[in-house]
Amino acid sequence: xxxxxxxxxxxxxxxxxxxxLRPRGGRGAARALTRDxxxxxxxNLVLLIQLRWFAVAGQIVSILVVxxxxxxSLPLLPMGLVIAALVTLNLVSLLRLYSRTHVTNGELFxxxxxxxxALTVQLYLSGGAQNPFTALFLLQVTLGAVLLEAWSxxxxxxxxxxxxxxxxxxxxxxxxxxxxxxxxxxxxxxxLLVCFVINSVLLVVFVTxxxxxxRERDAxxxxxxxxxxxxxxxxxxxxxxSGAAHELGTPLSTLSIILGDWRxxxxxxxxxxLSGEIDAMRAEVARCKSIxxxxxxxxxEARGESAGxxxxxxxxxxxxxxxxxxxxxxxxxxxxxxxxxxxxxxxxTLRQGVFNVLDNAVEAxxxxxxxxxxxxxxxxxxxxxxxxxxxxxxxxxQIGRPYQSTKxxxxxxxxxxxxxxxxxKLGGHVSVRNRESGGAEVELRLPLATxxxxxEDVEDEDGEDxxxxx
Numbered sequence: 001x002x003x004x005x006x007x008x009x010x011x012x013x014x015x016x017x018x019x020x021l022r023p024r025g026g027r028g029a030a031r032a033l034t035r036d037x038x039x040x041x042x043x044n045l046v047l048l049i050q051l052r053w054f055a056v057a058g059q060i061v062s063i064l065v066v067x068x069x070x071x072x073s074l075p076l077l078p079m080g081l082v083i084a085a086l087v088t089l090n091l092v093s094l095l096r097l098y099s100r101t102h103v104t105n106g107e108l109f110x111x112x113x114x115x116x117x118a119l120t121v122q123l124y125l126s127g128g129a130q131n132p133f134t135a136l137f138l139l140q141v142t143l144g145a146v147l148l149e150a151w152s153x154x155x156x157x158x159x160x161x162x163x164x165x166x167x168x169x170x171x172x173x174x175x176x177x178x179x180x181x182x183x184x185x186x187x188x189x190x191x192l193l194v195c196f197v198i199n200s201v202l203l204v205v206f207v208t209x210x211x212x213x214x215r216e217r218d219a220x221x222x223x224x225x226x227x228x229x230x231x232x233x234x235x236x237x238x239x240x241x242s243g244a245a246h247e248l249g250t251p252l253s254t255l256s257i258i259l260g261d262w263r264x265x266x267x268x269x270x271x272x273x274l275s276g277e278i279d280a281m282r283a284e285v286a287r288c289k290s291i292x293x294x295x296x297x298x299x300x301e302a303r304g305e306s307a308g309x310x311x312x313x314x315x316x317x318x319x320x321x322x323x324x325x326x327x328x329x330x331x332x333x334x335x336x337x338x339x340x341x342x343x344x345x346x347x348x349t350l351r352q353g354v355f356n357v358l359d360n361a362v363e364a365x366x367x368x369x370x371x372x373x374x375x376x377x378x379x380x381x382x383x384x385x386x387x388x389x390x391x392x393x394x395x396x397x398q399i400g401r402p403y404q405s406t407k408x409x410x411x412x413x414x415x416x417x418x419x420x421x422x423x424x425k426l427g428g429h430v431s432v433r434n435r436e437s438g439g440a441e442v443e444l445r446l447p448l449a450t451x452x453x454x455x456e457d458v459e460d461e462d463g464e465d466x467x468x469x470x
Contacts, residue, residue, distance in 0.1 A: 041103030128171020132191030364388030390434035
Protein backbone atom coordinates (compact mmCIF):
# COMPACT_ATOMS: atom_id res chain seq x y z
CA UNK A 1 0.00 0.00 0.00
CA UNK A 2 1.31 3.43 -0.89
CA UNK A 3 1.79 6.08 1.75
CA UNK A 4 -0.83 8.84 1.95
CA UNK A 5 -0.07 12.11 0.20
CA UNK A 6 0.72 15.06 2.53
CA UNK A 7 -2.02 17.13 0.87
CA UNK A 8 -4.59 14.50 1.82
CA UNK A 9 -3.48 14.70 5.43
CA UNK A 10 -3.81 18.49 5.34
CA UNK A 11 -7.28 18.51 3.77
CA UNK A 12 -9.23 18.31 7.03
CA UNK A 13 -7.16 20.98 8.80
CA UNK A 14 -7.54 23.32 5.83
CA UNK A 15 -11.25 22.63 5.66
CA UNK A 16 -11.68 23.46 9.34
CA UNK A 17 -10.04 26.81 8.71
CA UNK A 18 -13.08 27.82 6.69
CA UNK A 19 -15.26 28.04 9.81
CA UNK A 20 -13.40 31.08 11.05
CA LEU A 21 -13.25 32.83 7.71
CA ARG A 22 -16.93 33.20 6.96
CA PRO A 23 -17.78 36.93 6.33
CA ARG A 24 -19.97 38.57 8.95
CA GLY A 25 -22.52 40.30 6.73
CA GLY A 26 -20.18 42.98 5.38
CA ARG A 27 -20.43 45.16 8.46
CA GLY A 28 -16.69 44.98 9.04
CA ALA A 29 -15.94 46.17 5.53
CA ALA A 30 -18.47 48.99 5.91
CA ARG A 31 -16.86 50.09 9.16
CA ALA A 32 -13.44 50.01 7.51
CA LEU A 33 -14.69 52.17 4.64
CA THR A 34 -16.15 54.65 7.12
CA ARG A 35 -12.85 54.79 9.01
CA ASP A 36 -10.94 55.48 5.80
CA UNK A 37 -13.33 58.23 4.77
CA UNK A 38 -13.08 59.79 8.22
CA UNK A 39 -9.28 59.60 8.11
CA UNK A 40 -9.22 61.41 4.77
CA UNK A 41 -11.59 64.08 6.11
CA UNK A 42 -9.45 64.63 9.20
CA UNK A 43 -6.30 64.94 7.09
CA ASN A 44 -8.00 67.49 4.84
CA LEU A 45 -9.13 69.48 7.89
CA VAL A 46 -5.53 69.49 9.12
CA LEU A 47 -4.43 70.93 5.76
CA LEU A 48 -7.03 73.72 6.03
CA ILE A 49 -5.81 74.52 9.54
CA GLN A 50 -2.22 74.74 8.32
CA LEU A 51 -3.26 76.92 5.38
CA ARG A 52 -5.15 79.24 7.74
CA TRP A 53 -2.02 79.66 9.88
CA PHE A 54 -0.17 80.70 6.70
CA ALA A 55 -2.98 83.16 5.96
CA VAL A 56 -2.77 84.64 9.47
CA ALA A 57 1.00 85.04 9.24
CA GLY A 58 0.78 86.50 5.73
CA GLN A 59 -1.88 89.02 6.70
CA ILE A 60 0.09 90.18 9.73
CA VAL A 61 3.24 90.66 7.64
CA SER A 62 1.32 92.44 4.86
CA ILE A 63 -0.42 94.81 7.27
CA LEU A 64 2.84 95.69 9.00
CA VAL A 65 4.67 96.30 5.70
CA VAL A 66 1.88 98.42 4.23
CA UNK A 67 1.13 100.39 7.41
CA UNK A 68 4.65 100.96 8.66
CA UNK A 69 6.83 100.30 5.63
CA UNK A 70 4.86 102.31 3.10
CA UNK A 71 3.11 104.57 5.60
CA UNK A 72 -0.38 103.81 4.32
CA SER A 73 -3.42 104.39 6.48
CA LEU A 74 -5.14 101.12 7.43
CA PRO A 75 -8.00 100.36 9.85
CA LEU A 76 -5.80 98.24 12.09
CA LEU A 77 -8.45 97.40 14.69
CA PRO A 78 -11.03 95.86 12.28
CA MET A 79 -8.31 94.01 10.40
CA GLY A 80 -6.88 92.72 13.68
CA LEU A 81 -10.32 91.44 14.68
CA VAL A 82 -10.53 89.45 11.43
CA ILE A 83 -7.13 87.91 12.18
CA ALA A 84 -8.27 87.10 15.71
CA ALA A 85 -11.38 85.43 14.29
CA LEU A 86 -9.17 83.26 12.02
CA VAL A 87 -7.01 82.27 14.99
CA THR A 88 -10.13 81.40 17.00
CA LEU A 89 -11.45 79.25 14.16
CA ASN A 90 -8.15 77.40 14.01
CA LEU A 91 -8.17 76.71 17.74
CA VAL A 92 -11.74 75.41 17.54
CA SER A 93 -10.76 73.23 14.57
CA LEU A 94 -7.83 71.77 16.52
CA LEU A 95 -10.17 70.89 19.39
CA ARG A 96 -12.49 69.37 16.81
CA LEU A 97 -9.72 67.02 15.69
CA TYR A 98 -9.31 65.67 19.22
CA SER A 99 -13.01 64.79 19.45
CA ARG A 100 -12.42 61.82 17.09
CA THR A 101 -15.75 62.22 15.36
CA HIS A 102 -16.43 62.16 11.64
CA VAL A 103 -15.33 65.24 9.66
CA THR A 104 -18.09 65.90 7.13
CA ASN A 105 -18.13 67.69 3.79
CA GLY A 106 -20.34 70.32 5.40
CA GLU A 107 -17.65 71.15 7.96
CA LEU A 108 -14.97 71.54 5.30
CA PHE A 109 -17.37 73.70 3.26
CA UNK A 110 -18.15 75.90 6.28
CA UNK A 111 -14.44 76.36 7.00
CA UNK A 112 -13.72 77.43 3.41
CA UNK A 113 -16.74 79.78 3.43
CA UNK A 114 -15.34 81.40 6.58
CA UNK A 115 -11.94 81.76 4.89
CA UNK A 116 -13.52 83.40 1.82
CA UNK A 117 -15.52 85.74 4.07
CA ALA A 118 -12.40 86.71 6.07
CA LEU A 119 -10.46 87.42 2.86
CA THR A 120 -13.38 89.50 1.55
CA VAL A 121 -13.49 91.64 4.71
CA GLN A 122 -9.72 92.21 4.65
CA LEU A 123 -9.86 93.25 0.97
CA TYR A 124 -12.85 95.51 1.67
CA LEU A 125 -10.78 97.30 4.31
CA SER A 126 -7.75 97.65 2.01
CA GLY A 127 -8.75 98.81 -1.46
CA GLY A 128 -11.34 96.28 -2.63
CA ALA A 129 -10.94 94.77 -6.09
CA GLN A 130 -7.94 97.01 -6.79
CA ASN A 131 -5.94 95.19 -4.10
CA PRO A 132 -3.59 92.75 -5.89
CA PHE A 133 -4.30 90.09 -3.26
CA THR A 134 -7.78 89.51 -4.71
CA ALA A 135 -6.16 86.67 -6.68
CA LEU A 136 -6.15 84.70 -3.42
CA PHE A 137 -9.82 83.93 -4.13
CA LEU A 138 -8.51 81.45 -6.71
CA LEU A 139 -6.64 79.58 -3.98
CA GLN A 140 -9.83 79.07 -1.96
CA VAL A 141 -11.79 78.01 -5.05
CA THR A 142 -9.10 75.54 -6.13
CA LEU A 143 -8.95 73.95 -2.69
CA GLY A 144 -12.74 73.71 -2.65
CA ALA A 145 -12.72 72.00 -6.07
CA VAL A 146 -10.32 69.36 -4.70
CA LEU A 147 -11.86 68.84 -1.26
CA LEU A 148 -15.61 69.34 -1.57
CA GLU A 149 -18.60 67.60 -3.10
CA ALA A 150 -20.19 68.98 -6.27
CA TRP A 151 -23.00 71.00 -4.66
CA SER A 152 -20.67 72.70 -2.19
CA UNK A 153 -18.11 73.50 -4.90
CA UNK A 154 -20.78 75.40 -6.82
CA UNK A 155 -21.81 77.32 -3.70
CA UNK A 156 -18.20 78.24 -2.88
CA UNK A 157 -17.52 79.43 -6.44
CA UNK A 158 -20.72 81.49 -6.38
CA UNK A 159 -19.71 83.05 -3.06
CA UNK A 160 -16.24 83.95 -4.39
CA UNK A 161 -17.73 85.54 -7.53
CA UNK A 162 -20.28 87.55 -5.56
CA UNK A 163 -17.60 88.68 -3.09
CA UNK A 164 -15.27 89.84 -5.86
CA UNK A 165 -18.09 91.61 -7.68
CA UNK A 166 -19.12 93.38 -4.47
CA UNK A 167 -15.55 94.53 -3.85
CA UNK A 168 -15.52 96.31 -7.21
CA UNK A 169 -18.21 98.67 -5.91
CA UNK A 170 -18.02 98.58 -2.13
CA UNK A 171 -14.65 99.00 -0.43
CA UNK A 172 -12.56 101.33 1.65
CA UNK A 173 -10.08 103.22 -0.54
CA UNK A 174 -6.36 102.59 0.00
CA UNK A 175 -4.16 105.59 -0.85
CA UNK A 176 -1.15 103.35 -1.43
CA UNK A 177 -2.70 101.94 -4.61
CA UNK A 178 -2.64 105.42 -6.19
CA UNK A 179 1.08 105.92 -5.55
CA UNK A 180 2.99 106.17 -8.79
CA UNK A 181 5.95 103.93 -9.52
CA UNK A 182 7.76 102.18 -12.31
CA UNK A 183 8.39 98.47 -12.88
CA UNK A 184 8.54 96.26 -9.85
CA UNK A 185 8.84 99.30 -7.60
CA UNK A 186 5.18 100.16 -8.09
CA UNK A 187 3.16 98.96 -5.06
CA UNK A 188 0.52 97.46 -7.33
CA UNK A 189 3.12 95.47 -9.28
CA UNK A 190 4.91 94.34 -6.13
CA UNK A 191 1.60 93.16 -4.67
CA LEU A 192 0.75 91.19 -7.80
CA LEU A 193 4.19 89.55 -7.77
CA VAL A 194 3.90 88.56 -4.09
CA CYS A 195 0.35 87.28 -4.59
CA PHE A 196 1.44 85.21 -7.59
CA VAL A 197 4.28 83.63 -5.59
CA ILE A 198 1.99 82.88 -2.63
CA ASN A 199 -0.70 81.36 -4.86
CA SER A 200 1.77 79.22 -6.79
CA VAL A 201 3.63 77.89 -3.75
CA LEU A 202 0.55 77.18 -1.65
CA LEU A 203 -1.32 75.54 -4.53
CA VAL A 204 1.59 73.23 -5.32
CA VAL A 205 2.19 72.32 -1.66
CA PHE A 206 -1.39 71.81 -0.53
CA VAL A 207 -2.89 70.31 -3.68
CA THR A 208 0.00 67.84 -3.78
CA UNK A 209 -0.68 66.81 -0.19
CA UNK A 210 -4.41 66.56 -0.81
CA UNK A 211 -3.80 64.32 -3.83
CA UNK A 212 -1.46 62.17 -1.73
CA UNK A 213 -4.22 61.76 0.86
CA UNK A 214 -6.60 60.75 -1.91
CA ARG A 215 -4.13 58.19 -3.27
CA GLU A 216 -3.65 56.68 0.20
CA ARG A 217 -7.41 56.46 0.63
CA ASP A 218 -7.79 54.80 -2.79
CA ALA A 219 -5.04 52.32 -1.89
CA UNK A 220 -6.87 51.41 1.33
CA UNK A 221 -10.13 51.00 -0.58
CA UNK A 222 -8.36 48.74 -3.08
CA UNK A 223 -7.02 46.66 -0.19
CA UNK A 224 -10.51 46.35 1.28
CA UNK A 225 -11.91 45.29 -2.09
CA UNK A 226 -9.15 42.68 -2.39
CA UNK A 227 -9.94 41.42 1.12
CA UNK A 228 -13.64 41.16 0.29
CA UNK A 229 -12.83 39.24 -2.90
CA UNK A 230 -10.61 36.83 -0.95
CA UNK A 231 -13.33 36.22 1.63
CA UNK A 232 -15.83 35.59 -1.15
CA UNK A 233 -13.37 33.11 -2.66
CA UNK A 234 -13.13 31.34 0.70
CA UNK A 235 -16.91 31.11 1.01
CA UNK A 236 -17.14 29.53 -2.43
CA UNK A 237 -14.42 27.07 -1.45
CA UNK A 238 -16.37 26.22 1.71
CA UNK A 239 -19.60 25.64 -0.22
CA UNK A 240 -17.78 23.40 -2.68
CA UNK A 241 -16.09 21.44 0.11
CA SER A 242 -19.36 21.07 2.03
CA GLY A 243 -21.20 19.78 -1.03
CA ALA A 244 -18.42 17.34 -1.83
CA ALA A 245 -18.43 16.11 1.78
CA HIS A 246 -22.16 15.38 1.62
CA GLU A 247 -21.78 13.50 -1.66
CA LEU A 248 -18.85 11.44 -0.35
CA GLY A 249 -20.52 10.48 2.90
CA THR A 250 -22.77 7.75 1.48
CA PRO A 251 -20.16 5.85 -0.61
CA LEU A 252 -17.68 5.98 2.25
CA SER A 253 -20.24 4.49 4.62
CA THR A 254 -20.95 1.76 2.08
CA LEU A 255 -17.25 0.98 1.71
CA SER A 256 -16.88 0.88 5.49
CA ILE A 257 -19.71 -1.68 5.78
CA ILE A 258 -18.31 -3.84 2.97
CA LEU A 259 -14.80 -3.82 4.47
CA GLY A 260 -16.29 -4.71 7.84
CA ASP A 261 -18.00 -7.72 6.25
CA TRP A 262 -14.77 -8.73 4.53
CA ARG A 263 -12.96 -8.50 7.85
CA UNK A 264 -15.29 -11.25 9.18
CA UNK A 265 -15.03 -13.56 6.16
CA UNK A 266 -12.81 -16.60 6.97
CA UNK A 267 -11.78 -17.01 3.32
CA UNK A 268 -10.18 -13.55 3.37
CA UNK A 269 -8.89 -13.37 6.95
CA UNK A 270 -7.12 -16.71 6.50
CA UNK A 271 -4.67 -15.02 4.12
CA UNK A 272 -2.34 -12.77 6.23
CA UNK A 273 -1.51 -10.54 3.28
CA LEU A 274 -5.14 -9.99 2.33
CA SER A 275 -6.07 -9.47 5.97
CA GLY A 276 -3.38 -6.81 6.33
CA GLU A 277 -4.54 -4.98 3.20
CA ILE A 278 -8.14 -5.08 4.41
CA ASP A 279 -7.04 -3.49 7.69
CA ALA A 280 -5.12 -0.83 5.78
CA MET A 281 -8.14 -0.13 3.56
CA ARG A 282 -10.40 0.19 6.62
CA ALA A 283 -7.93 2.64 8.16
CA GLU A 284 -7.87 4.74 4.96
CA VAL A 285 -11.67 4.76 4.73
CA ALA A 286 -11.86 5.81 8.38
CA ARG A 287 -9.43 8.65 7.67
CA CYS A 288 -11.48 9.73 4.66
CA LYS A 289 -14.59 9.78 6.84
CA SER A 290 -12.70 11.91 9.35
CA ILE A 291 -11.80 14.34 6.57
CA UNK A 292 -15.45 14.54 5.51
CA UNK A 293 -16.48 15.15 9.13
CA UNK A 294 -13.95 17.95 9.38
CA UNK A 295 -15.29 19.60 6.23
CA UNK A 296 -18.85 19.43 7.55
CA UNK A 297 -17.73 20.89 10.87
CA UNK A 298 -16.08 23.73 8.97
CA UNK A 299 -19.29 24.32 7.04
CA UNK A 300 -21.11 24.98 10.32
CA GLU A 301 -23.14 21.80 10.56
CA ALA A 302 -21.68 20.84 13.93
CA ARG A 303 -20.58 23.89 15.81
CA GLY A 304 -19.05 24.36 19.26
CA GLU A 305 -16.41 21.65 18.92
CA SER A 306 -13.57 23.71 17.51
CA ALA A 307 -12.56 25.61 20.63
CA GLY A 308 -12.07 24.89 24.30
CA UNK A 309 -10.64 26.45 27.43
CA UNK A 310 -6.97 25.77 28.11
CA UNK A 311 -3.77 27.65 28.92
CA UNK A 312 -1.32 29.26 26.56
CA UNK A 313 1.53 26.95 27.61
CA UNK A 314 -0.58 23.84 27.21
CA UNK A 315 -1.88 25.02 23.84
CA UNK A 316 1.60 25.73 22.45
CA UNK A 317 3.27 22.69 23.98
CA UNK A 318 0.47 20.39 22.85
CA UNK A 319 0.56 21.88 19.35
CA UNK A 320 4.31 21.25 19.07
CA UNK A 321 4.04 17.73 20.52
CA UNK A 322 1.21 16.75 18.17
CA UNK A 323 3.02 18.03 15.10
CA UNK A 324 6.28 16.34 16.17
CA UNK A 325 4.39 13.04 16.40
CA UNK A 326 3.38 13.34 12.74
CA UNK A 327 6.99 13.92 11.64
CA UNK A 328 9.11 11.64 13.85
CA UNK A 329 12.16 11.80 11.56
CA UNK A 330 12.41 15.60 11.39
CA UNK A 331 14.94 17.55 13.47
CA UNK A 332 12.24 19.73 14.99
CA UNK A 333 13.32 22.42 17.46
CA UNK A 334 10.63 23.94 19.66
CA UNK A 335 11.14 26.77 22.17
CA UNK A 336 8.39 28.31 24.28
CA UNK A 337 9.81 31.66 25.43
CA UNK A 338 6.55 33.21 26.61
CA UNK A 339 7.13 34.69 30.06
CA UNK A 340 3.61 34.20 31.47
CA UNK A 341 0.94 31.58 31.13
CA UNK A 342 -2.53 32.81 30.15
CA UNK A 343 -5.97 31.24 30.25
CA UNK A 344 -6.99 31.16 26.60
CA UNK A 345 -9.46 29.65 24.17
CA UNK A 346 -7.77 26.89 22.16
CA UNK A 347 -8.59 28.03 18.63
CA UNK A 348 -8.53 25.00 16.35
CA THR A 349 -8.33 27.30 13.32
CA LEU A 350 -5.12 28.82 14.66
CA ARG A 351 -3.78 25.38 15.56
CA GLN A 352 -4.41 24.05 12.07
CA GLY A 353 -3.00 27.23 10.56
CA VAL A 354 0.29 26.73 12.42
CA PHE A 355 0.25 23.05 11.38
CA ASN A 356 -0.05 24.20 7.79
CA VAL A 357 2.91 26.58 8.08
CA LEU A 358 4.98 23.78 9.66
CA ASP A 359 3.94 21.33 6.93
CA ASN A 360 4.99 23.78 4.21
CA ALA A 361 8.28 24.47 5.98
CA VAL A 362 9.18 20.78 6.41
CA GLU A 363 8.59 20.17 2.70
CA ALA A 364 11.16 22.87 1.90
CA UNK A 365 13.53 21.92 4.75
CA UNK A 366 13.15 18.25 5.74
CA UNK A 367 16.43 18.25 7.69
CA UNK A 368 15.77 21.01 10.24
CA UNK A 369 12.85 23.13 11.41
CA UNK A 370 12.42 25.57 14.29
CA UNK A 371 9.20 26.74 15.92
CA UNK A 372 9.39 29.42 18.64
CA UNK A 373 6.87 31.41 20.63
CA UNK A 374 7.46 34.57 22.63
CA UNK A 375 5.54 37.56 23.91
CA UNK A 376 6.03 41.09 22.57
CA UNK A 377 4.06 43.36 24.90
CA UNK A 378 0.41 42.33 24.46
CA UNK A 379 1.18 40.35 21.30
CA UNK A 380 1.87 36.64 20.92
CA UNK A 381 4.56 36.03 18.30
CA UNK A 382 4.80 32.60 16.69
CA UNK A 383 7.77 32.09 14.38
CA UNK A 384 8.62 29.19 12.03
CA UNK A 385 12.13 29.11 10.58
CA UNK A 386 13.54 26.61 8.07
CA UNK A 387 16.77 26.04 6.15
CA UNK A 388 15.18 25.54 2.74
CA UNK A 389 15.76 27.53 -0.47
CA UNK A 390 13.38 30.30 0.62
CA UNK A 391 10.65 31.92 -1.46
CA UNK A 392 11.30 33.12 -5.03
CA UNK A 393 10.91 36.92 -5.36
CA UNK A 394 7.80 36.62 -7.55
CA UNK A 395 6.09 34.37 -4.97
CA UNK A 396 7.22 36.53 -2.03
CA UNK A 397 5.66 39.61 -3.65
CA GLN A 398 2.28 37.83 -3.91
CA ILE A 399 2.48 35.86 -0.66
CA GLY A 400 -0.84 35.26 1.05
CA ARG A 401 -2.86 35.24 -2.16
CA PRO A 402 -4.51 32.04 -3.40
CA TYR A 403 -2.72 29.76 -5.84
CA GLN A 404 0.67 31.44 -5.36
CA SER A 405 2.97 28.45 -4.90
CA THR A 406 6.13 26.81 -6.21
CA LYS A 407 4.49 23.39 -5.86
CA UNK A 408 3.50 21.88 -9.18
CA UNK A 409 0.08 20.65 -8.16
CA UNK A 410 -3.50 21.82 -8.21
CA UNK A 411 -4.70 24.05 -5.37
CA UNK A 412 -1.11 24.85 -4.45
CA UNK A 413 -0.72 27.99 -2.37
CA UNK A 414 -4.08 27.73 -0.61
CA UNK A 415 -2.41 26.82 2.69
CA UNK A 416 -0.72 30.16 3.34
CA UNK A 417 -3.71 31.99 1.87
CA UNK A 418 -5.97 30.47 4.52
CA UNK A 419 -3.37 31.05 7.26
CA UNK A 420 -3.22 34.76 6.37
CA UNK A 421 -7.00 35.01 6.62
CA UNK A 422 -7.19 33.09 9.91
CA UNK A 423 -4.63 35.37 11.55
CA UNK A 424 -6.28 38.47 10.11
CA LYS A 425 -9.66 37.40 11.48
CA LEU A 426 -8.04 37.05 14.91
CA GLY A 427 -6.79 40.64 14.71
CA GLY A 428 -3.17 39.82 13.87
CA HIS A 429 -0.98 39.73 10.79
CA VAL A 430 1.51 37.44 9.08
CA SER A 431 4.93 38.43 7.75
CA VAL A 432 7.06 36.27 5.48
CA ARG A 433 10.68 36.86 4.55
CA ASN A 434 13.78 35.10 3.30
CA ARG A 435 16.64 34.95 5.78
CA GLU A 436 20.06 36.29 4.81
CA SER A 437 21.69 33.09 6.09
CA GLY A 438 19.33 30.97 3.98
CA GLY A 439 15.88 29.58 4.42
CA ALA A 440 12.58 31.32 5.12
CA GLU A 441 10.86 32.76 8.17
CA VAL A 442 7.11 33.01 8.73
CA GLU A 443 5.95 35.11 11.68
CA LEU A 444 2.42 35.14 13.06
CA ARG A 445 1.62 38.06 15.40
CA LEU A 446 -1.61 37.77 17.40
CA PRO A 447 -3.05 40.08 20.07
CA LEU A 448 -3.35 38.08 23.27
CA ALA A 449 -6.64 39.80 24.01
CA THR A 450 -8.32 37.85 21.19
CA UNK A 451 -7.34 34.51 22.76
CA UNK A 452 -7.37 35.27 26.49
CA UNK A 453 -10.16 34.28 28.88
CA UNK A 454 -10.78 36.84 31.60
CA UNK A 455 -11.57 35.84 35.19
CA GLU A 456 -11.71 32.11 34.52
CA ASP A 457 -9.61 29.32 35.94
CA VAL A 458 -8.72 26.67 33.40
CA GLU A 459 -8.27 23.20 34.84
CA ASP A 460 -5.53 20.95 33.51
CA GLU A 461 -7.07 18.11 31.62
CA ASP A 462 -4.42 15.55 32.45
CA GLY A 463 -3.31 16.77 35.89
CA GLU A 464 0.19 17.67 34.77
CA ASP A 465 1.94 20.82 35.89
CA UNK A 466 1.68 23.74 33.47
CA UNK A 467 5.37 24.41 33.70
CA UNK A 468 6.24 21.12 32.06
CA UNK A 469 7.20 21.77 28.46
CA UNK A 470 7.08 19.41 25.54
